Every structure is written in C-alpha cells, then in structure tokens.
Amino acid sequence: MVSLSSALLNLFFLLTLLATVTSILYRLNLLLLVSLILSLYALTLLARLYKNYTSALRIGLPILFIPFDPFGVPWLFIYSYFGPLLAPFRCCRFLTFTWHWEDGDRWHKELGESFVLVGVGRNYVHTSDEVAIEWVLGRRKEFPKPRAYEGLDLFGKNVNTVNGQEWTRHRKLTAPCFNERVSSFVWSEAVRQSAAMLTTWITSPRHQVTTMVDDTRIIALHVLYAAGFGTSHDFAGGKRVAAPGHELSHRDALLTVLENILSAIFLSAAGGIVERWKGLLGKRLRNVLLAIKEFKMYTDEAIAAERAILASGYGEAKHNLMSTLIRTSDQAKADGIHSAVRLSDGEIKGNIFIFNLAGHDTTANTLGYAFALLACHAEVQDWVVEEIDSVFGEGETSYEVAFPRLKRVLAVMYETLRLYGPVSTIPRAALPNTPLLLRNPAASSTREILIPQNTDLALKILAMHTSPTHFTNPTSWDPKRWIASSPASLAPLKLLEEKLLEEKLLEEKLLEEKLLEQKAFLPWSTGPRVCPGMKMSQVEFVGVLATVLRSVRVAPAMKGETTEEAKRRLLGTVRDSNADTPALKISHPEKICLAVKKR
Numbered sequence: 001m002v003s004l005s006s007a008l009l010n011l012f013f014l015l016t017l018l019a020t021v022t023s024i025l026y027r028l029n030l031l032l033l034v035s036l037i038l039s040l041y042a043l044t045l046l047a048r049l050y051k052n053y054t055s056a057l058r059i060g061l062p063i064l065f066i067p068f069d070p071f072g073v074p075w076l077f078i079y080s081y082f083g084p085l086l087a088p089f090r091c092c093r094f095l096t097f098t099w100h101w102e103d104g105d106r107w108h109k110e111l112g113e114s115f116v117l118v119g120v121g122r123n124y125v126h127t128s129d130e131v132a133i134e135w136v137l138g139r140r141k142e143f144p145k146p147r148a149y150e151g152l153d154l155f156g157k158n159v160n161t162v163n164g165q166e167w168t169r170h171r172k173l174t175a176p177c178f179n180e181r182v183s184s185f186v187w188s189e190a191v192r193q194s195a196a197m198l199t200t201w202i203t204s205p206r207h208q209v210t211t212m213v214d215d216t217r218i219i220a221l222h223v224l225y226a227a228g229f230g231t232s233h234d235f236a237g238g239k240r241v242a243a244p245g246h247e248l249s250h251r252d253a254l255l256t257v258l259e260n261i262l263s264a265i266f267l268s269a270a271g272g273i274v275e276r277w278k279g280l281l282g283k284r285l286r287n288v289l290l291a292i293k294e295f296k297m298y299t300d301e302a303i304a305a306e307r308a309i310l311a312s313g314y315g316e317a318k319h320n321l322m323s324t325l326i327r328t329s330d331q332a333k334a335d336g337i338h339s340a341v342r343l344s345d346g347e348i349k350g351n352i353f354i355f356n357l358a359g360h361d362t363t364a365n366t367l368g369y370a371f372a373l374l375a376c377h378a379e380v381q382d383w384v385v386e387e388i389d390s391v392f393g394e395g396e397t398s399y400e401v402a403f404p405r406l407k408r409v410l411a412v413m414y415e416t417l418r419l420y421g422p423v424s425t426i427p428r429a430a431l432p433n434t435p436l437l438l439r440n441p442a443a444s445s446t447r448e449i450l451i452p453q454n455t456d457l458a459l460k461i462l463a464m465h466t467s468p469t470h471f472t473n474p475t476s477w478d479p480k481r482w483i484a485s486s487p488a489s490l491a492p493l494k495l496l497e498e499k500l501l502e503e504k505l506l507e508e509k510l511l512e513e514k515l516l517e518q519k520a521f522l523p524w525s526t527g528p529r530v531c532p533g534m535k536m537s538q539v540e541f542v543g544v545l546a547t548v549l550r551s552v553r554v555a556p557a558m559k560g561e562t563t564e565e566a567k568r569r570l571l572g573t574v575r576d577s578n579a580d581t582p583a584l585k586i587s588h589p590e591k592i593c594l595a596v597k598k599r
C-alpha cells in the first residue's frame with residue numbers, strides 16, 4: 001500500500017541523492033558531506049521501514065504506514081508545535097493522541113477490527129476485537145505494560161508501572177486498601193461533599209452554575225483524601241487553600257502535575273539539572289516544577305503525620321489507604337522481613353501519587369460528563385429520579401442498603417463510560433512470537449496469529465464500545481440499555497388503594513430490575529490488572545449523582561435560545577473533548593452553564 005509517508009520518505013531520499021550528485025559535479029565538498037549523511041540516514045530509515053513492513057506482513061492483518069514513531073522524540077517535538085495542522089492528513093492522523101477518541105471505530109469499519117500501523121520505529125497492532133482484547137488483558141506476563149509507563153514513576157515505582165514479580169508485590173500490598181470499609185467511607189464522604197456542593201449550586205445567582213466540572217473535581221479530590229488519609233475536608237475550603245509552609249494548595253499542586261503530566265515526566269527525568277537552571281524555563285514549566293516539589297512535600301508530611309498517629313497507638317483501627325500501606329510496610333521492616341514483601345517509602349509515595357492520578361480525573365470527569373448529558377436528557381433524569389425517590393423515600397440512605405439498589409444511577413455511569421470513558425485505548429507490549437487470539441467474523445470462529453518482535457498493541461476500548469457489533473445505536477447515549485426488567489406480579493396487590501398500588505408496583509418493578517452484563521464493555525479493563533479502584537469509583541459516582549438529583553433537576557442554561565438550541569450547544573461542548581491528557585476531558589468546561597431547579 002503506497003501512502004503519503006512512504007512517498008515522503010522516497011522523495012527525501014531522491015532529493016538527497018540529487019544533492020549528492022550535484023555536489024560531486026560542482027565540487028561542493030561540504031554539501032557533499034551533508035548529503036551523504038542525509039542519504040545514509042534516509043537509507044537506514046528505509047531499511048527499518050522495510051524490515052517492519054516484512055514483519056507486519058507475517059502478521060497477516062491490513063497494513064497502514066505512518067511516517068514517525070508516535071512515541072518517538074522527533075514526532076513528539078513536531079506534534080507539540082504542528083499537531084493540529086497535521087492531524088487532518090491521513091498518515092499523520094494515526095500519530096496524534098486524539099484520534100482514538102475523535103474517530104471511535106471509524107477506521108475499524110474501513111480496515112477491520114484489527115490492523116497494523118507500520119513505521120520507522122515500532123509496529124503497532126490496533127484492535128477493537130473483544131476476543132483479542134480479553135485475550136491480551138488476561139495474560140499480563142506475555143503482554144506487559146510498555147516501558148513508557150515508567151515515566152509515571154516520578155514520585156516512586158508503583159502498581160501501575162511495574163511488571164512481573166514486582167507487580168505481584170505491589171498489587172498484593174495495595175489491594176487491601178480497596179475493601180468494603182473503604183467503600184462505605186467513600187459513600188459517606190461522597191454524599192457529604194455533594195450535599196455541600198448542592199448548597200452552593202442552589203444559592204448561586206439566578207440558580208445558574210458555571211463551575212460544575214471544577215466542583216466534581218473538588219469532590220473527587222476530597223473523596224480520595226478521605227479514602228486515602230482518613231481525613232475529611234470542607235467542600236468550600238479544604239484542599240483549595242495552601243497549607244502553612246507551602247506556596248501552592250495541595251489541590252493546585254496535584255492538578256498542575258496532572259494537567260501537565262508530560263512536562264512533569266520530562267522535568268522529573270531531567271532531575272537536579274532543571275532545578276539549578278530553572279531560571280531559564282518558561283513560566284508554565286517553572287510552575288510545574290514547583291507543583292512537583294509541593295506535591296512531594298505534601299505527601300512526605302502526610303506520611304509523617306500518619307506514622308505519628310500509628311506510633312501514638314490510635315492508628316490501629318484506621319483503615320485508609322495510607323495507614324494500610326504504612327502499617328504493612330513498617331511492620332514488615334520491624335520484623336526484619338525481606339524487602340521483597342514490603343513497600344519502601346519511595347514506593348508508598350509512588351502508589352499514593354498513582355492513586356491520585358488514576359482515581360481523580362477518571363471519576364471526576366465521568367461525573368462531569370454525566371451531569372452535562374443528564375441536563376440534555378430530561379427523560380433520563382425522570383427515569384433516574386423515579387429510582388432515587390423510591391430508594392431514598394424510605395429514609396434509608398446508608399451505603400449497604402442504598403448503593404446496591406441504585407441500579408439506574410449506575411447505568412448512567414456505565415453509559416457515560418461507554419461513550420466518554422477516560423481510557424480510550426489500553427497500550428500493551430508483547431513478548432516476541434506470542435500468540436494472539438482473534439475473532440473470525442466471517443466464520444463465527446476464532447483464529448490465532450503470532451505477534452513478532454518490535455510490535456506493541458493498542459487495545460481500542462472506545463472503538464469496541466462504539467461498534468454496532470456489540471451495541472444497537474452505538475453512538476447514542478441511552479442509559480436505559482443497561483437495565484433489564486422482568487414484569488412485576490400484580491395479583492397480590494389488587495386490593496390496595498390506587499396510589500399505594502402505584503407505589504408498590506414501582507417498587508416491585510425497580511426491585512426486579514437487573515443491571516445487564518455486557519461482554520464487550522471494559523472501561524475498567526479486565527483480567528489480573530483490572531482497575532483496583534472500580535468499586536470505589538462506582539460508589540462515589542452513585543453517591544454524588546443520587547444526592548444531587550434527589551434535590552434538584554439540571555438543564556442547560558438558556559442564552560436567549562430555544563431549549564433544543566441550548567441542548568445542542570451543550571452537547572457540542574461535551575463532544576469538544578481533549579484526549580491529549582491522561583484522562584479524556586471536556587476541552588472548555590467554562591462554556592458549560594447549568595440551570596439548577598429545586599424539585
């Protein structure tokens with residue numbers, strides 16, 4: 001297949017050849033030297049491209065050429081300056097970080113569920129095939145996380161970045177942090193925080209809220225803190241204010257690192273040199289550097305405070321993330337247990353950071369998308385409110401009773417994650433010549449292929465979620481698709497008063513409802529490396545959404561338009577999302593204005 005990329009490379013080669021011949025004819029020695037070097041470089045690239053191409057041919061999947069390695073320094077440099085200009089060109093499209101999100105399953109419709117991107121760096125098998133995705137995620141040893149993940153070790157190694165035996169140790173020591181006691185705590189904190197947020201919404205001028213996205217981020221941060229350190233913060237103050245001895249608030253330090261994660265990785269890799277020469281950096285990078293330092297200080301202080309509590313003897317009963325990590329680690333150290341079964345302080349810091357990174361924007365952004373989408377779908381709000389009223393109507397708001405019954409609210413989360421999940425693609429490396437199982441749609445069977453050396457995988461979660469193979473009307477947001485209901489039996493209710501009958505019927509209907517299991521739905525991944533925060537994020541989401549919709553209805557604020565125009569405008573803002581950051585997020589949250597009406 002001839003593509004622009006190989007044509008460009010050939011052109012480059014011909015031009016350098018022409019320049020070489022010209023310089024020989026006209027005795028231009030310097031030009032000759034430069035041309036020779038360039039020719040050699042072009043030849044090397046061509047040889048590598050050819051090698052990658054023959055390797056891709058062996059896989060037997062459709063091939064597309066790309067002119068650069070998407071994770072190589074040359075492209076990252078070009079992308080940061082010319083990304084938006086180059087994105088419309090087909091060969092560069094696959095190099096952008098946003099195409100996974102913007103194009104959904106478009107290319108898979110054209111090329112099939114799996115295809116290979118071939119370039120001068122590594123080859124990449126892209127697949128939206130649910131059989132292949134489950135196969136890979138079920139085999140962590142054969143398909144480890146790529147080395148690029150190590151960049152996230154900026155505060156220490158952690159469960160998200162390590163592989164092999166090291167991962168087993170991290171996962172084993174961090175897993176106890178996500179237990180039912182933490183879930184119950186997360187629920188109370190989510191309800192408490194969202195009730196406080198609601199007060200600010202109801203008392204806002206003209207009952208219009210422009211801070212919805214920011215507010216959900218504050219809630220996510222405070223809930224993480226409650227679960228992480230066992231300390232609650234006020235929604236209105238809390239982590240927004242700099243602590244004594246700090247230049248930045250904890251929230252600003254964390255958000256600055258999260259929002260500039262690539263720069264943070266780069267600055268952290270450069271180490272002390274950057275600190276010494278920071279005067280030469282621009283304002284944004286200096287801010288990122290400060291945020292890294294401040295976040296480190298906040299985590300060190302939290303670890304020291306937790307150790308002091310544990311030493312005082314009052315910490316035994318605490319079951320938050322930090323105390324569990326420290327207790328396990330310190331106890332093992334005191335017992336002289338080999339470091340293979342405990343975490344070092346650096347690793348504790350690394351894990352605390354990764355829980356913040358992986359647990360903050362993911363849950364917060366899902367809540368942000370859900371509120372905006374619910375505002376555009378009044379009929380879905382009616383449907384969800386029916387369930388909330390029925391569950392909370394009995395005055396029972398505890399985690400144990402309320403959470404399992406709020407299935408429609410969880411369905412809103414599922415549907416939001418299906419279309420606006422924070423992780424559009426899961427990357428994986430592969431050991432050479434590892435078998436990969438693929439669906440064979442033509443024969444309704446499966447087939448095996450071998451993944452050659454120098455080939456990584458991109459598991460296209462969003463493309464799978466938006467494929468008509470698995471979902472009817474795949475691009476429409478419809479939480480009702482997740483609920484299956486069996487008809488309620490009416491016989492014993494015939495004698496009741498009409499109103500009572502109605503309520504009883506609704507209650508029966510809701511109790512009968514079931515949340516559907518869907519195979520090709522993996523927003524939290526699957527297999528041994530499935531997201532450990534899955535339940536925590538569900539509890540938080542349901543707690544916040546149910547608390548808010550119990551008291552108010554949300555709608556797009558009107559700006560002299562019809563309701564339909566206001567909805568269209570809001571949906572446009574939601575679609576204008578940014579996948580350049582670790583978690584998908586709305587590009588211009590400041591454009592979202594919600595009208596909040598008391599019920």
Ligand code: HEM
Nearest residue numbers: 159160355358359362363423523524525529531532533537
């Ligand atoms: C809506 C919320 C969330 C979504 C959609 C989500 C999604 C995911 C996905 C897809 C992965 C797999 C990534 C990969 O294998 O490359 C993952 C891993 C992970 N998530 Fe979540 N996550 C969410 C919330 C959370 C929360 C609340 C926490 C913790 C507080 C968390 C902590 C982690 C960690 C530590 C990993 C790495 C696990 C490992 O590699 O063993 N996540 N998450």
